Every structure is written in structure tokens, then in C-alpha cells.
Amino acid sequence: MRMDCRHPVHVKGKIIGGPDTLICLPLVATDRTDLLLQAQKLMPLEPDLLEWRVDALNTVEDGKEVMTTLSHLRNVMEEVPLIFTCRIDVEGGMGLISRHRDARLDIICRAMETGLVDIVDIELCNDETFIKTIRHGADKNGVKLILSSHDFEKTPDESVILNRLGRAQDLGADIAKLAAMPTGYQDVLLLLSATLKARTDFLKIPMITISMEKMGLISRLAGGLFGSDVTFAMGDSASAPGQIPIQDLRRAMGVLSPKGEDA
Ligand SMILES: O=C1C[C@@](O)(C(=O)O)C[C@@H](O)[C@@H]1O
Numbered sequence: 243m244r245m246d247c248r249h250p251v252h253v254k255g256k257i258i259g260g261p262d263t264l265i266c267l268p269l270v271a272t273d274r275t276d277l278l279l280q281a282q283k284l285m286p287l288e289p290d291l292l293e294w295r296v297d298a299l300n301t302v303e304d305g306k307e308v309m310t311t312l313s314h315l316r317n318v319m320e321e322v323p324l325i326f327t328c329r330i331d332v333e334g335g336m337g338l339i340s341r342h343r344d345a346r347l348d349i350i351c352r353a354m355e356t357g358l359v360d361i362v363d364i365e366l367c368n369d370e371t372f373i374k375t376i377r378h379g380a381d382k383n384g385v386k387l388i389l390s391s392h393d394f395e396k397t398p399d400e401s402v403i404l405n406r407l408g409r410a411q412d413l414g415a416d417i418a419k420l421a422a423m424p425t426g427y428q429d430v431l432l433l434l435s436a437t438l439k440a441r442t443d444f445l446k447i448p449m450i451t452i453s454m455e456k457m458g459l460i461s462r463l464a465g466g467l468f469g470s471d472v473t474f475a476m477g478d479s480a481s482a483p484g485q486i487p488i489q490d491l492r493r494a495m496g497v498l499s500p501k502g503e504d505a
Pocket residue numbers: 268293295327363390392421452454474481482483485
């Protein structure tokens with residue numbers, strides 16, 4: 243049976259770290275029209291969460307425009323929880339903003355202040371002042387915080403994976419996240435086994451762990467059984483290598499954890 247975590251996160255009726263593994267769809271668009279079209283297209287697929295990768299937006303440097311776009315997006319999304327992500331360049335961020343610390347900090351803080359964002363995702367590799375400022379803003383505005391780590395080259399050793407998940411928890415994350423690239427199937431096993439170890443040994447908060455690319459697909463399908471609380475499917479397009487359509491993901495997850503059975 244899937245192990246619940248000690249401090250589940252409740253957002254708009256969804257439980258991250260509860261009995262079910264949730265499915266998140268990413269929104270990656272260069273302009274507002276496309277973003278809203280994508281959201282309209284994805285809503286009937288009934289995702290548990292939507293992630294807006296705001297770093298992909300052409301006009302992301304224009305704070306006012308981003309906030310207006312955010313309010314339009316919120317209207318389309320109704321009650322689906324929103325993760326707001328402005329990814330840093332060294333961990334897969336797109337566009338100019340991903341290279342500008344202060345611009346990223348500013349846009350994330352402004353977004354939290356609107357009250358339209360449920361969760362923000364920032365990287366563990368940010369400096370402590372950055373992380374503390376976001377944590378403070380999140381507390382003030384009732385926003386949950388994901389501290390994440392991405393390695394697009396390799397899968398780190400088990401000790402590094404455990405260390406990063408633990409560090410996210412120690413720095414006050416509500417959810418810890420780690421995505422890594424496998425260079426062999428051994429790495430996929432390593433990621434899953436580290437996930438289980440973190441869940442059993444020390445991690446009280448929910449986590450999201452992902453082994454990327456085709457090779458890591460099993461982690462997106464079955465990661466929930468090992469302790470990962472959210473899995474990412476493909477939105478209108480993929481936001482990372484290895485994502486598959488939500489219908490396929492749901493079917494496979496249903497086979498792995500039949501409802502009403504002890505799995
Ligand atoms: O960090 C993650 C996970 C992810 O990288 C994935 O591998 O599915 C996709 C990103 O959009 C998201 O921010």
C-alpha cells in the first residue's frame with residue numbers, strides 16, 4: 243500500500259501527499275492567447291493541478307502584463323490549483339528572465355500577492371535570501387512552496403538525492419521535488435529506491451520525484467507507489483523529456499493501483 247506522508251498539503255480540495263498520486267499538466271506558452279487556449283483545452287482532461295511555466299512567456303519581463311494574464315488564466319482554470327513556476331536558466335528555464343535573479347524574485351512575489359496562485363516552485367539552488375523572501379511571501383499570502391532540483395545530465399548518487407530532499411524540508415518547503423536524467427536503468431531504480439527511503443526514513447512533507455526521458459517513464463507511472471505524490475503528464479506539449487499524454491498515464495496508474503484494492 244502507498245504510504246501517506248505526515249504533512250500532506252491541502253489545496254482547493256486536493257490533497258498532495260494523501261492517498262492518491264495527483265497528476266499535474268504543464269502550461270508552456272509564449273503568449274497570452276496561446277496560454278489561455280492551452281488551459282481551455284486541458285481543463286476537460288481534469289488534471290489535479292496545472293503548472294504555469296511563466297518563464298516561457300515572451301512578455302514575462304512586463305510584470306503588469308503577467309498579472310493580467312494570470313487573472314485571465316485563473317478564470318479559465320476555475321478551482322484547479324495552480325503552480326506558478328519561473329524556472330532558473332541552469333535548471334531548464336527559458337527566456338531572458340530565467341537568467342535574472344531579481345526579475346524572477348519580483349515576478350514570483352507579485353504573483354503570490356495577487357492571491358491567484360496556490361503553489362510556487364523555486365529551485366533549491368537559489369541563494370538563501372531568495373528562498374527566505376519567497377517563503378515569507380508564501381506564508382503571508384497562503385501559498386505553498388515547492389523547493390525543487392533538476393539535473394538534465396545525470397542522476398546524482400543516492401546520498402545527494404536524499405540530501406537535497408532533506409535540505410528542501412529543512413529550508414521550509416511544503417513539498418520537495420527532484421527530477422533527474424537517467425543514463426541507464428540502474429539510475430531509474432536508484433531514483434525510485436531513494437524516493438522510498440526518503441519517505442520511510444525522514445521526509446515528512448510530500449515529494450515529487452521524476453526520472454526523465456523514455457527510460458525513466460516507469461517513475462512517472464509508478465512513482466506514487468514509492469512515495470512520490472505528484473506526476474507530470476504532457477500538456478499541450480511536453481515541458482520536460484519523458485512526459486506522456488494524461489490519458490495513457492491515468493490508464494497505467496489505474497492498472498498499477500486498482501481502486502478499492504490494497505495497492
Ligand atoms: O520540475 C518539473 C517537472 C518536470 O521537469 C518533469 O520532468 O515532468 C516538468 C516541469 O514543468 C516541472 O516544473
